[in-house]
Amino acid sequence: MTGNWIKQSKDAADQHEIKRPVLKNCIKAFLVGGFICFVGQVVTLILILFFPFTEQTASNPTVAIMVFFSMLLTGFGFYQKLGQFAGAGSAVPVTGFGNAVVSAAIEHRSEGLVLGVGGNIFKLAGSVIVFGVISAFFLALIKTILIQIGVI
C-alpha cells in the first residue's frame, strides 16, 4: 500500500513534469530575455553617445552597469520574482549572473564578511566562471598551437 502510494505520487510527479508548458515558458523567456538585452542596448547607446566609448569598447561597461541594476533588483527582491516568471529569460542574461553573485552574498551575510560573504559569493556563479575559463583556455591553447605551426 505504502509502496503503491509512493509509486503513484512519483507517477503524478512524472505527469506534472510532462505537462510543463514548454511553449509558454519559451515565450516568457523570449520576451523577458529580449527586453533585458534591449535595455542593455539602450545602456550601450548612452555610453557611446555621452561617454568616450566606441561600439567595440562599450560592451564592457554595459555589462558592469547591467550587474549594478541586477544588484538593486536582487536586493529589493524583484529579481527572484522575475526569475519565477521568466525562467531562463532572466537567468541567461548577465543580470542573472549578477543576481546569482549578489543573492549568494546577501544570503550568507549572517555568517560574517570573510567566511560568509567572501567564501560564498561565487557559490552559485562559480561554475560559470570555471567552465568558461577552462573551455577558453583549451580552445586558445589549441588555436595558438595551430597558428604557430602554421595550420591556420
Next chain:
Amino acid sequence: MLPMFFWAFIVGGFICVIGQLMMDLLKMTPAHTLSTLVVSGAVLEAFGLYEPLIDFAGAGATVPITSFGNALLHGAMQEAEKHGIIGVMTGMFEVTSSGISAAIIFGFIGALIFKPKA
C-alpha cells in the same frame, strides 16, 4: 541604430529560449544550462562566429552569458598573438575583467546594504 535595438531584442530573446529549452526538454539545472552556454560562446568564438553576431545584434549578443565565454577566449587570443602560449594565461580576463569585478564589488556592497529576504 534603430534596427540594432530590434535585433538585440530578437537575438537576446532567442538565446534565452535556447536556455529555456535546455532546462525544460533536457531537464538541465540552471547551473548546467549556464555553464553549457558559456562553453558554447567560447566554441562559437573559436570558429570566429561570435564577433559577427555582436556586430549584428549588439547587446543581444553581449548581454547573454554566452558572451562571457566569447570574451574570455577573445582576451586569451589577443594576448596569445603578442606573447605566444603564455599570453593565453595572462590575457584570459583582459576583456571580461569588468563583469567579474562588477559582480564582486556590487555583490559585496549588496551584502552590506540589503537584508536577506525570507
